[in-house]
Amino acid sequence: MQTVKKTHLGEVERHTWRMTGFSGGTITLWTIGALVAIALLLPTIYLLIRAVGAGEAGWQNLLRPRTLETLARTIWLALSVTVLSALIAVPLAWLTVRTDVPLRRLWATLTPLPLVIPSYVGAYLLASALGPRGLLQQGLEATLGIERLPSLYGFPGALLILTLLSYPYLLLSVRATLLRMDPALEEASRSLGHSTWRTFWRVTVPLLRPALGAGGLLVALYTLRDFGAVALMRYDTFTRVIYVQYQSFDRSQAALLALALIAVTLIFIVLEARLQRRANYFQGATGAQRPPIQIALGRWRWPAFFYCAVVVLFSLALPALMLLYWLVRGLAAGETVMALGTATWNAVLASGLAALVTVAIAPAISLLVVRRPGWLTYLLERLTYSAYALPGIVVALALVFFGANHAPWLYQTLPMLILAYTILFLPQAVGTVRASLLQIHPSLEEAAQSLGKGPARVFLTITLPLLRPGLWAGASMVFLTAMKELPATLLLAPIGFKTLATAVWSAVSEAFFAAAAAPALLIILMSSLPMTFLILHEQRHEHDHRPL
């Protein structure tokens, strides 16, 4: 493996890029980088402004043993969710990209979808289904006489639900990398007599490191900022401490606590960077792009099928069936469901624009980070994550503060909402695009340059097409998470701008279950259409390259 990572070509690469110096491309890249940095720093600046007013009581609250203990529990939960998510996501990604598991494309389409289920709703549904006296228990009582199931609440429930809702981050980034991985490396391993299993652990997994790092970081930070699932599972995490302060309208104390959360985020960010080390992940210069050989699972085919089915059952089918049950039960009792045409259009429009904007920015950031390594680009890339672990309400209020007081022309407009989504979700796109870029050998770009093409043309004709899997994965992650985003949508969208997520929230918070179920089902449906498109596109892409 060392030979793959430590190629001397890395030196050549840096040399070549330095020669190009401050070309137009470089200036454009740095301009985008600077603008992005400013936008991403807004939440932190806001928090610093607010935290000044926290005073002694704020510091006392922050340093209470209970607060610190909660912080430690939160970190522990984030690490556990990340590990469990990786254990679920990596086999799923491998099975759906590389093997002949039955209904492969169906699983590929369905497995990323839990990302669209708002965590509060997901937790509510799973608690209603699997709780000590939930629907499952009621079924078991009728048939087997079981009166109470073991309690789901606390750490196990939080771990289970957050994993089921966030493993798609890892799944999507690992899939994108697997799709672009040079099959020659694995084939070489197998030709040397290693089993499929050994090859997977010794060759595939190490090559997946950037994807595992990027996806794992997203899962960990998602856990840090989640409020809904941990609240329903009664596991106090740090966001809850922050919410308690917002509830008593003390924004200064809340800001101080949120800054502590950013500090914890920094630990995770640095940790991930350490894990990555500086390594090269691209294939040999001569390695032509071609699809990997499909691995025949043999007698493992049906166990693998069963595995995919179980994950989809718990993470997607069970919540969807519960929603359907709510809907039918309510309609039968004469409940009404609001018209959702506008909400659906708004949700797709805003999420689609957010996906477009983030994947438009992500390649620039990734190019700076991967092709111009240095402390400044390192800082920029790590900075993209700084706001990511903040609860949505904190980022939303930061933009309320700057928007209402300093940019009233932008405040509560659609561009403002897209800006909020960009700040919230950019790391998702940057992570996957960066992982894809690491797989592209710089010599391909250099060859094009040496043939007299300008940097822009090289980027458009060589780099961009090769980045496709990462761009798609990033775009779908942003789209799926924007579909369910709540605080920024409520506070920053144009007034009266309803989305499916706001419709779900509005109904479920006041126990209008049928009215909540309809838009929640629509979120899943509307998200599954682009996912289907994506998976089919992926398939076509494989065929495109066969002649090469």
Place this chain on the structure above:
Amino acid sequence: MKHVQWSTLLLVAVLALCACSPIQPAVSTEATATEAAPAATAGEAGSLVVYSGRSENLVGPLFEQFKAATGINVEVRYGSTSEVAATLLEEGANSPADVFFAQDPGGIGAIANAGLLAPLPEEIVNAVKPEFRSPDGLWVGVAGRARVVVYNTDTLTEADLPADIADFTDPAWAGRIGWAPTNASFQVMVTAMRVLWGEEETRAWLEGIQANEPIVYEGNAPIVEAVAAGEVEVGFVNHYYLYRFLAEQGEAFKARNYFLPGGGPGSLVMVAPAGRLATGQNEENANAFIAYLVSAEAQQYFTETTNEYPVVEGVAGPEGLVAIEDLNAPDIALTDLADLQGTTLLLQDVGVLP
């Protein structure tokens, strides 16, 4: 080639679905109302911006009624009361809002304390019963809700329940109680306890309940659901959530409300308040809107659709519920319930909140 066709087809289908949605007749008016600039479509009646901490499912139809009756173009931003209040505080003088309609008195108190509310005209203030409005006339209650104990009808009858919330510290209730300490209404009840019982007795009550290992829920609705499922036997909630469950799941739903007859903080009646922002651009319309909220028509809407108590004289309470006069609500000034931060500190100190 087959795949190309499939994906193209799908893309077309998605686009078609998206494109079709906004031209459905049912929503086209809504779409134009939200997209057009307020001044352009408002016509003579003008417009109004409402920030609502109450959910659209509860109050949206009422706002539509007002819009239809007056021609005023009401635009509403919905959110949770704490989110919306924080937004108003951040916006300060630059807020586009004319009216703040909150779920609980705490939210509007924070806005009033920041000096963001303007006094309401006397005729609006005087229309509301004195116990349901702010003494300085900055806001009025719009709908009343009572604190109740919701109980499981399989295992309990009203005869099994104590008269006073103080008595739930009895060890006999160990493991049987559900509560929601993060819920704003619960926190208002604890504030009322501090006022009526004093700091020490409230602390003792909280510790007594804690000793009974209550199960913590996230809000009122999950408590009612858990009580009906038999996960816990009693829960401390607001009265009106139960009727939502009865509407969707029928009379067989195994939970009912128990209005504590003993008086005291357990029988507290709270209001969802509304006030006018001093920086609002549409003073006249804002006053008309709040006047409408406390009119007989709107009060009837609340009693009939949300099962809340009227805040004005001359409107009958929700059908089938204990009359407001018989609730034995404690005599407590609303301004005394403002110290939310003191309550948060106490709840944290006892270990109920993180």
